[in-house]
Amino acid sequence: MLKIENLHVSIKGREILKGVDLQINAGEVHAIMGPNGTGKSTLASVIAGKEGYDVTEGRIIYKGKDLMNMSIEDRAREGIFIGFQYPVEIPGVSIANFMRTALNEIREYRGLDPLNGAQFLRLMNEKQKVVELTDKLSNRSVNEGFSGGEKKRNEIFQMAMLEPTLSILDETDSGLDIDALRIVANGVNHLKTKDNATIVITHYQRLLDYIVPDVVHVLFDGKIVKTGTKELALELEKRGYDWIKEEYESAK
């Protein structure tokens, strides 16, 4: 589904990603871990198509297409979804209006009829239940004045609404209390099918108890330096990153 080859990315002339290789197939869950500032969010942003990131080398192939030639919105319409680490507040745009516009544009792109008001509301209600989001929240402006946890839950709600093929959840667990973590994880599991794939970026093994990954990667110094099974996450939890750094330095 997603194939990243030798991806090099710079921000304002500074190289952040230094040759990332990654392959994800339908039905899989991958976890990406790694110390702060190693480029995990950068990778997510580049996949989303955010401006300001220069891809100097390599490519990203998604469903057989080169993503670099695709606009931000077309990537979303092709089924890519990023649960952002820091969701933006948009005062004055209601979640309902936002989701209805998004959903209908995606449907149009796929040659489907738009949902009418009643159909849309039914869908909203159904999906709100997935993440136990209250009406009080969904009537408000996008993320405006939301607590950290509420923002993350709103990201998963949007994911539930848009039913993406490839979801990248960037630290969706940070800032969540235990109950919210369970709700969010259940939401993600509920949405999982054999045809879609998920990448969870996280610092904590905790989340991976709920969302069990097929593959765990460690991103360090702009590269994926280690790949393993879910046991790798447990090991990182116990031992930290020092041994990874040492292995990486001595291999250089």
Added chain:
Amino acid sequence: MKAKTSYAQKLSQFQLQAQPDPYRPLEEVFKCQIWNLDTTTLPMLNGWYMHKQQPLTRLENGVVFGSLRAAQESYPEIIQNCHQAFSHTEKDELTTLNESQYTDGVFIYIPDDVKVADPFQIISVVNTQRDLLVQNRHVIYLGKSAEMSLIQCDDSVRYSNTFLNVVTEVYMSENAQMHYYKTENKEKESELYNHLYVHQKGHTHFHSNTVTFNAGYIRNSIVVNLCEPFADAQLYGLYLVDKSQQCDNHIKVNHCSTDCTSKQLYKGIMDDEAVAGFHGHVVVHPDAQRTAAFQTNRNILLTDKAKVNTTPFLEIYADDVQCSHGATVGQLDDEALFYLRSRGISEHNARKLLMFAFANEIIRYVEIDALQERLGDMVQRRLNGELTICDQCMLSDADNRDFVFPIDPSRI
């Protein structure tokens, strides 16, 4: 900018209409399309109050409304009280001209403790082929703990040269509350000068929301005198102008007493060569301790040629005050734009959503639901380029519909 002095000479190019038009039912001249909203309508046509028989209506609860001319006969002392309240207020040339020349206007009197549920609505229509001068004066008097809301609409139904000079005086006794909504949708040949003077006694609450959709030249000036402790004024405004339209908002809030609060929040979107101005002035007089006054003006310019002159200004003579002022001129938030697009929304629609959100912040302060909904819809259509000056309000015989002023979001 248009010349600021010697309006007398300029006004001489226009003609006052000496007599009211013969009576016609309002529906024949004008249709207001605010859904689900019951209002007490006060129609003005070409500068005169329109009425069938009685120029003044008295309700059982003591509320009086109708023609100011007629009220001068029946309620001279109330009107005198109101004028008196502003005798020391600095007035500009146009207000002074209006004092000596006005033809007619609206009079509203709300007795003590009466809370009027349905809003009053002054609809001022210009429908003539002459170069018309309209000089209107409205007097609104609220007794103690009285409550009312007023919607004042300025619309044109013909494309003639008009010069409107309107002065509205509001007197608020202790504890009174008033919500004042102003919508303006004028064609490019018109010049409209609105002057609003508000006198607030203790514990009063005044709220205004001035929305300009289209303008030839419009100047809204508001002077609020907070005269006794715990008076509060909240002033909101939105202007959406393009082509060669001009819109100025001049606001002066005088904090004359202790413990008063005031807030100004004005926002605008300017396209093409449109020019807007925000001149907010707060004076905190020496005795006005514990004043809280806030001023904010935010603007989005869509072209290099569009302009905004913004001068939020605080003049403070007391020491125990909490004041802030700020102005921004900018563009849409890139992060928000990216976020919307990352969910599949086209850049064009994402810009439109953000522009609407920017403008709608002001509309959200409208406390009459049906009006809020209607104005929100008008903002949406204004930004889509679908709102013409004849759209909201149509004369049955208005057939020209060539005034489409689209704001093109792709150019931000």
